[in-house]
Amino acid sequence: MATLKIPVGGQDHIQGNMKAACTLVEYGDYECPHCGAAYPLVKRLQKHFGKRLRFVFRNFPMTQLHANAQAAAEVAEFAESKGQFWEMHDLIFENQDRLGADLFAELATQLGLDPGEMHRALAKKTLTDRVRADVGGGIRSGVNGTPTFFINNQRYDRPMDFDTMVKAIEEALAS
Amino acid sequence: MPALLSPGTPAPDFALPVTPDQKLSLSELRGNPVVLAFYPADWSPVCGDQMALYNEILPEFQKHRAELLGISVDGVWCHTAFAKDRNLHFPLLADFEPKGAVARAYGAYFEAAGITERALFVIDKDGIIRWSYLSPIAVNPGADGILEALEALEK
Numbered sequence: 001m002a003t004l005k006i007p008v009g010g011q012d013h014i015q016g017n018m019k020a021a022c023t024l025v026e027y028g029d030y031e032c033p034h035c036g037a038a039y040p041l042v043k044r045l046q047k048h049f050g051k052r053l054r055f056v057f058r059n060f061p062m063t064q065l066h067a068n069a070q071a072a073a074e075v076a077e078f079a080e081s082k083g084q085f086w087e088m089h090d091l092i093f094e095n096q097d098r099l100g101a102d103l104f105a106e107l108a109t110q111l112g113l114d115p116g117e118m119h120r121a122l123a124k125k126t127l128t129d130r131v132r133a134d135v136g137g138g139i140r141s142g143v144n145g146t147p148t149f150f151i152n153n154q155r156y157d158r159p160m161d162f163d164t165m166v167k168a169i170e171e172a173l174a175s
Numbered sequence: 176m177p178a179l180l181s182p183g184t185p186a187p188d189f190a191l192p193v194t195p196d197q198k199l200s201l202s203e204l205r206g207n208p209v210v211l212a213f214y215p216a217d218w219s220p221v222c223g224d225q226m227a228l229y230n231e232i233l234p235e236f237q238k239h240r241a242e243l244l245g246i247s248v249d250g251v252w253c254h255t256a257f258a259k260d261r262n263l264h265f266p267l268l269a270d271f272e273p274k275g276a277v278a279r280a281y282g283a284y285f286e287a288a289g290i291t292e293r294a295l296f297v298i299d300k301d302g303i304i305r306w307s308y309l310s311p312i313a314v315n316p317g318a319d320g321i322l323e324a325l326e327a328l329e330k
Contacts, residue, residue: 062228
């Protein structure tokens with residue numbers, strides 16, 4: 001069974017109760033349609049479990065398949081540097097069908113960020129290593145595609161539907 | 176089902192089509208490690224499939240100077256179209272005729288379905304299998320085991 005090799009920590013994007021008994025980690029790609037489909041699913045799980053679940057998003061752009069995936073990940077990391085990671089993360093997934101430089105600039109403006117500064121950060125690749133570090137850890141942990149979920153450090157290999165995932169999280173909470 | 180060839184076994188040699196007019200043999204690659212990845216079929220309907228993942232992390236394999244070979248019973252034209260569509264940068268071998276013969280030699284043929292298993296082999300520079308792994312056919316095994324095996328070769 002594949003397990004998470006990089007513990008959740010200060011480098012991570014974490015949402016929800018820090019002391020939750022269950023941690024759900026997603027390795028995701030902003031351009032992957034399956035991750036797009038998982039986006040509302042994760043929201044639903046967060047709502048369902050409330051304080052019992054914390055959620056972590058890590059980058060795993062499939063750059064050979066998706067031309068905008070790396071840039072999208074860097075855009076979200078740029079927003080992180082301004083304290084707005086989750087806002088940008090959500091907006092990117094909600095506009096997944098329009099990924100590209102125009103959308104990224106539009107979203108930056110919408111969040112009150114400087115699109116010029118963001119553009120320069122992407123051009124200078126200052127956030128590339130941050131994204132690739134997530135990928136490296138994911139490979140070590142047995143990420144096998146996108147999205148890959150880990151529930152309390154165990155890779156989740158079952159179907160990605162609400163009821164099955166609720167059951168798996170309940171099992172993790174009970175153990 | 177025949178057992179997967181285990182570590183310590185010399186890897187059976189083969190020569191399989193890699194393009195419509197080219198064959199690749201395992202013995203040609205002697206001197207560097209080889210990762211042999213049997214997978215059930217081209218065109219699995221997900222973007223994060225096993226070959227796409229390996230393609231993405233090819234530089235990690237290259238750090239160990241390892242050659243990655245994908246292998247299934249799909250024909251060479253099918254492989255060509257699949258590799259082009261998914262932008263793959265490593266060879267796909269067609270274990271097409273006689274069907275599955277190489278998979279059988281490695282204990283990696285799924286007779287009932289007529290496809291190769293999801294089976295992984297790490298072969299050292301001298302052609303000896305150093306690691307093998309059979310994944311449940313529905314579960315993409317990822318790459319962590321392969322990388323650990325490649326690291327172990329250097330110890």
